[in-house]
Amino acid sequence: MLQGKKILLGVSGSIAAYKAASLVRLLIKEGAQVKVVMTAAACDFITPLTLSTLSKQEVLRDINDNQSWNNHVMLGRWADVMLIAPASANTIAKMAQGLCDNLLQAVYLSATCPVLFAPAMDEDMWHHPSTRANVEKLLSYGHRMLPVESGELASGLTGEGRMAEPEHILEFLQQHFTAPATAALPLKGKLALVTAGPTVEPIDPVRFISNRSSGKMGIAVADALALAGATVKLVLGPTRYAPTVPGVETIHVKTAADMFNSCIANYPMSDIVVMAAAVADYRPKTVVDTKIKKGAEDGLTLELEKTHDILRTLGNNKGQDQLLVGFSLETNNEKEYALKKLHEKNLDLVVLNSLKDDGAGFDHDTNKVTLFDRLGRETALPLKTKLEVAQDIVSAIIELQNG
Structure with missing residues (x-):
């Protein structure tokens, strides 16, 4: 570039x-x-x-x-x-x-x-x-x-x-x-809500359950949307990375419940929603107030409960003029699971990642994705920087918005 x-x-x-x-x-x-x-x-x-x-x-x-x-x-x-x-x-x-x-x-x-x-x-x-x-x-x-x-x-x-x-x-x-490719600001006047990064689910005051997400991909999407003229709110889990485009409003959260509450609060007024965060599917049913000490027993059993399915909740409450994008990170049966998510969660676009692809997945500066949209189109993209992938995703969003 x-x-x-x-x-x-x-x-x-x-x-x-x-x-x-x-x-x-x-x-x-x-x-x-x-x-x-x-x-x-x-x-x-x-x-x-x-x-x-x-x-x-x-x-x-x-x-x-x-x-x-x-x-x-x-x-x-x-x-x-x-x-x-x-x-x-x-x-x-x-x-x-x-x-x-x-x-x-x-x-x-x-x-x-x-x-x-x-x-x-x-x-x-x-x-x-x-x-x-x-x-x-x-x-x-x-x-x-x-x-x-x-x-x-x-x-x-x-x-x-x-x-x-x-x-x-x-x-x-x-x-x-x-x-300059977005000089016309095609998303000017649109409000975009983006999630990025991991969530952390506490076990006790010093331990938690989380995942390897760096937040880079979702942050890149937030930046690309802002460059296209959208007003962007980014709900960001714990990460050392941050948006680079001035004007992206960042809402910092920690747990899946925090992210759910922020999304629910900002969803009704959002025109475009991109759920790129790696939200924990489960959390400890009970959080201990004091540090769990190592006992004489051989192991430790944690009872887990499901977190809110944020994407499904948003899909079930999607307005006629809202556009909802989800991510699907898979290790097997990638296309099958991505299309299932697209239809079951009422998405307009799903971005498929495969951990089998070199240079894709967590904490890389590059990514390799396939886009599936509500019109039945499948677009496989080569390995690119996450910034370039974000721009491709925004281009697909603009195309869907234009009918």
């Missing part, structure tokens, strides 16, 4: 600047042309030599280096996209206020291309009202923000504020460059 794309990477002063090396390497590997502009503070964290070697381009730092003049206007016009990663709190503030005291800011103010930015700072700085106001101002300019991630920070604390990982930035860029 990035073959031949011209990407202008701005690197500001943040410890996360070290990730720029991996990011440039990924972009070059994808066939993009990359030019790097660094602030003076960024050079304290990573050398220009490293980024110039990886990008195969001179790294630009100054408007005037006493030998030549770097034309910030032409740089801003050269790029297909300007990506500022990391975008420190200081750089975000300068962008919001239109300050122009270094080459990066001059190029930013001259850019005629779309601007993306990936914030990177400590949690308290990220949540400060001035930072929040500056970010909102940048979003009001039409810029797109890569969501911050959670984890260990440079301060030694753990929380929000980490710059998105290079692999996630790459996915975001891929989504950005596929957006």
